[in-house]
Amino acid sequence: MIGRLDQKIEIERQVRTPDGAGGEVVAWAPIPADPSPWAKVTLLAGEEGALGAGVQARQRARFTIRARDDLRASDRIRWGGFLWNIEGHGRPVARALYQTITATAGELSA
Template identity: 45%
Template sequence: MSGRRTGYRTGAGELDQRVAIEREDRIADGGGGATVAWVPVCTVWAKVWPVSGDERARAQQREASVLVRMRIRRRGDVAADMRARWNGQTFNIRFVAEGGRDPFLTLDCEG
């Protein structure tokens, strides 16, 4: 299938990496405050690749950070305020792109 916004073609067989998606949750501590914890939303199969230097410059991102793009099957419970854990690293999801009838989501992540 062709992604409208990304221009990348993805077949289900290319989703060969396990990625855990987590959301931030505030848990009351009983004393009027709260503790922040990350709770699992889902674990999905993904295609993961680094963002090139040219794309990095266009996105005006800091060179020191690691930028990756993840392509997963479309879900309604993934948002830009979540994080992704892949290959022992944690990445903040910065942007979720979905293209019309495209059955996949593209996540731009920074770690």
């Protein structure tokens, strides 16, 4: 499998910081440990839908990476010029070498 992990991805996490006026500023930053792992990327079925006067497309993908225990469902992936919202990330079982993440890029609704 290691030869198939041929795509570099970036994993980002939301960071909230005080804005000085009693609110918060939300930004995205690389996760602390190994934010740019190698992955095998498999594009899954995509879909299209009407949005206003145009068409909006949404693409799903499966990212296979070396197993890790620091991912959150609220994290996102940056790959291929798109931001991928994580839908699921199977927690690795004991001694698992790899972990699969499913994610979606694009939106169908406003």
